[in-house]
Amino acid sequence: MKLRRVTSKQVAERAGVSQTTVSFVLNDAPNSNISEETRQRVFDAARELNYVPDMAARNLARGRSNTIALILIKPHEKVFADPYIPNVISGLNHVAKANGLRILVHQVETLTGTSQLDAVSDLLRSGEAAGAIISGWMPEVSEVAQPLLDDGYPLVLLDIPDAPIEAIPCVSIDHLSGVRELTQYLIELGHRRIGCITYGPMTDLQVQKRLTMFRETLRIANVPIIPEFLRLGAYDPDSGYAAALSLLDMDEPPTAIYCMNDLMALGAIAAIHERGLRIPEDVSVVGYDDMRFAPYTVPALTTMRAPESELGERAGELLISLMNKKTRKFKQQVLRSQLIVRNSCGVVR
Amino acid sequence: MKLRRVTSKQVAERAGVSQTTVSFVLNDAPNSNISEETRQRVFDAARELNYVPDMAARNLARGRSNTIALILIKPHEKVFADPYIPNVISGLNHVAKANGLRILVHQVETLTGTSQLDAVSDLLRSGEAAGAIISGWMPEVSEVAQPLLDDGYPLVLLDIPDAPIEAIPCVSIDHLSGVRELTQYLIELGHRRIGCITYGPMTDLQVQKRLTMFRETLRIANVPIIPEFLRLGAYDPDSGYAAALSLLDMDEPPTAIYCMNDLMALGAIAAIHERGLRIPEDVSVVGYDDMRFAPYTVPALTTMRAPESELGERAGELLISLMNKKTRKFKQQVLRSQLIVRNSCGVVR
DNA sequence: GCGCTTTAGTAATGCGTATTACTACAATAA
């Protein structure tokens, strides 16, 4: 189980120098005066013995770990329900590798309950990770984050819904603008009866805000907000299907359906076909996420694409700058989503 | 940047005991005789000071880290192209949490080149992770894995193509049986002209074996193997679309198209519709993966579902047993995929 | 009242590295 460790001491012995010298050479210490010849001896000895520094010892001595934590606060089954987090990891991985850092992925269901709150806090305070990125906003997050930030712990929050806490470094995708843009697009096409399929739980701040923005955009454009046109889905195609059916079966159904994500839009499209209606002639549909199947729905789905991988990169960069600089200065960054117009929307007749 | 650490020494001071006692109490050491009263004092002091053990120090002292590494050997853009890895992480996360372990995700493009090979080897030999799961098979993997295993390092390989190296602990999904089952299903429906859209690179052993199995199944059933019916896609819908078009435009096109994954099947379905053909009356289609959109293609896609999350769980369990037990005994495990019959296949006319 | 065991702890050490403070020697400057 336990590998026989080769220590720097053994390397030193073999090279006929002190352990200090080994450390100096292998870390290329700035003010060490080691002759080229000795350096070579150390390198050779290290290679011959297949020396690999013990990370625990190094971290302890340096007082800093070489990993950053990605904390995912989201119910188990939802973390990887869509490519959002994978894409973030992908981007983060990129900058982590460039900086010689490891990524620790830690998923936790929620933060209600002191024990879970402490679990996250302890993970970071234990020094396991030299910094952390927290994804998944809820009010309790700031309870964890603020004390850590006050202590100078490098922390970056991901995707805080608008009105961000000023003092917290964060990188977000401006989903609210995305929602507005998408809604306006429907309005510009002449739709005035716009259904909406959102998803729960309604305690999710992100979802709430998006819904509010949807309504607000309608209001500003003087498009009637019809409460009966709102459906609560469950994130997945089946729920979108059911919700769409119930919308279509109304006496005066909507001419457009705004789906809060592509998966539900997928179900909605099936429902519309099932009722013998045409897209977009009879009903327009939009989704959100631009998942891989979106170009291949029939007709191809108009949706919003978020720069998720870039989000991960930016978050990583910000975190690293916080880790390196004494300064606690930072700027909150906001990335914009992109409207992907395909064929699922048409002008209202 | 650096949190002011609370050390066990400070806790000891506050509780009026020795550091040893603090360690004994907080770790609930088996043969320590500490009175209930003293225990309480220690607990109180620890809580009051908000003490969190330093993980680097703990790991060093214990000689073992509390994290396990998930090594992903796959090109950057393909790691998260489908939910395979996310699902594995999901399952792995489950058992990791139950065992108080962290997950370190390390992605590396390939293993050609000594530097990359060493990077992985060093990560594990550095003791950063107490064990590792390696996903992404290529011959070089065993170059990394074998020496580590010989040294007793706990290692589990994921999804080695059949004919596994006997001496290596691994957990796999039996994709070859999946391919056979799917192919046989088409044959049983009477298809004798079966096109195949595979994906590259052809150096990928997994892909090669699957293709071989596809052909072998045809051969055994005396179904002609028509080389012109083979297309090399690029994993994504667009390539499936193009490949399918070129199959359909042949003088004597296939009556069924076997797609090596759902994404390409998605494109193929679009191509079939584009040529004005009906599914499954004119052409049958199968995919592989059972991605979320599969029930909602038109018609719903018949495909193969792999127990990916379970794969992660099993791998985690096996790894943990290797980490705990002195014994190096293990059993290679193979999980079966499940045929999901929907509506994209019909009997040949 | 003597040895023996149990109870309730503590002192000391080790883990493997990074780093600080020091040394021996040579080269140079005054």
Add this chain to the structure above:
DNA sequence: TTATTGTAGTAATACGCATTACTAAAGCGC
């Protein structure tokens, strides 16, 4: 010649915990 500055290293220590070896006091049988 002597003081000064490099040069090329080394010895010693810190990092914070776990753990082993030890101790002082109390309990107990006889």
